[in-house]
Amino acid sequence: MLLVQGLSYHPPATMHPVLDNISLELPHQQLGLVIGASGSGKSTLLEVLAGFITWHSGSVLWRSQQLDTEELEQLCGLVFQFPERHFCGATILEELRLGHTNLDGDRIDHALESVGLSQLSLSASPQSLSGGQQRRLALAVQLIRQPYLLLLDEPTAGLDWSMRKQLIALLEKLKENWTILVVTHEPDELKHICDRSWQMSAGCLTPLYD
Numbered sequence: 001m002l003l004v005q006g007l008s009y010h011p012p013a014t015m016h017p018v019l020d021n022i023s024l025e026l027p028h029q030q031l032g033l034v035i036g037a038s039g040s041g042k043s044t045l046l047e048v049l050a051g052f053i054t055w056h057s058g059s060v061l062w063r064s065q066q067l068d069t070e071e072l073e074q075l076c077g078l079v080f081q082f083p084e085r086h087f088c089g090a091t092i093l094e095e096l097r098l099g100h101t102n103l104d105g106d107r108i109d110h111a112l113e114s115v116g117l118s119q120l121s122l123s124a125s126p127q128s129l130s131g132g133q134q135r136r137l138a139l140a141v142q143l144i145r146q147p148y149l150l151l152l153d154e155p156t157a158g159l160d161w162s163m164r165k166q167l168i169a170l171l172e173k174l175k176e177n178w179t180i181l182v183v184t185h186e187p188d189e190l191k192h193i194c195d196r197s198w199q200m201s202a203g204c205l206t207p208l209y210d
Contacts, residue, residue, distance in 0.1 A: 002026040002049075002149060002179060007058035009048060018044050020203040021059070026196060031175045033190055034183040034189065035208070036200030042183035043081070045200070046151045049181070050078040062148065077142030081154040084126070084134040092137065093122035096144055103144065111140040115170060120194045132163030136170065150174070164189060 004024045010017040018041050026032040036042045047053045049073030060067050062075055066180065080086060089095030096111065097103050112118045115136040120129070126137055135155060142150060155162040155171070171180060172193040183200075184190060191197070197208040 001028060001063060002181070003061040003064075004049075005059045005061070007045075007048065007055050007060065009044065009053065009055045017203050019048065019055070021204075022205045024196075024198060024205060024207075026179060026181060028179050029175055030178070030195035031171065031180040031182065031193055033086075033187055033194040033197040034181065034200050035185065035187040035197060036183070037185055040200045041203040042185075042200050044080055045180070045205075046153055046183055046184050049149070050076045050151055052078075052142060069113070075147060076149045076151055077145050077147035078151040079135075079138050079142055079153065079155065081157055083138035083141075084131070086132070087126040089126060091123050092117075092120060092126055095126050095137065096122075096141060100144060107144060111143045114143055115140045116172070121138070130163070131159050132166055135159065135163075135167055139170070148179065150178050150180045152180065154184055154186075155185070156184070163179075168193060 002025070004022055007019055007022040008017050009019040022045065034045065036043050044053065045135055048055050049072060051069040054069055060072060067075065089098055104176055109118065112120070117133060117136050117140060126134060129137060156167055159167065168189060174180060182190060199206045199208055
C-alpha cells in the first residue's frame with residue numbers, strides 16, 4: 001500500500017504551498033485518480049512521489065516502510081504528459097535500453113507484450129509510431145524498470161477517441177499487476193476503472209466518494 005501522510009511542499013518563490021498537507025492511501029493493485037485543474041498541484045504531487053522533488057514535511061510510506069527520495073526513484077515509474085516529446089532513442093530498442101545496457105531480450109519482450117506492442121519491429125523509430133503506440137511505448141519504458149508504482153500524468157491528453165479508449169483498456173489490464181496513480185483534469189473516461197479518487201485544488205487534496 002502507498003501511504004502519504006501530511007505531505008507539504010512550499011518552494012521559497014511561492015506565496016502559498018504547492019502541496020498543502022496531502023494525505024492519501026492507495027492499496028496494492030488499485031488505480032487511484034487525482035482530479036484537478038491545471039496549476040492545482042497534480043503534476044508536482046507525482047514528481048514528489050517519483051523522488052524528483054524533496055518535500056518539506058510529512059512522509060511517504062510503501063508497505064509501512066518510510067521512504068526518502070532515492071528510494072522513491074527506485075519504487076516508482078513516472079510517465080510524463082506527452083512522454084513522446086522526451087524520446088531519445090533512434091529505435092524502439094534503443095529507447096527501451098536507455099539506462100539499461102545489459103537488458104536481456106526476455107525482459108524487453110515481456111514489457112512490450114504487457115502494453116500490446118509485441119508485433120512492432122525493435123528497429124522501428126519511436127517517432128514513426130502512432131500517438132497511442134507512443135504512449136504504450138512510454139509505459140513499456142517504465143515497466144522495463146519493474147517499478148511497484150506507476151505514476152501517470154494526463155495519460156490520454158492529445159489522443160483521439162479511439163486511442164484514448166484503447167489506452168484506458170490497457171490501464172485497466174495493467175492494474176492486475178501494478179498499483180497505478182493517475183492525475184487528470186478530464187476524469188469522466190477514467191472513472192469506471194478507478195478504485196479511489198481525490199479532488200485537488202490549490203494544493204489541497206480531498207477524497208471523493210461515489
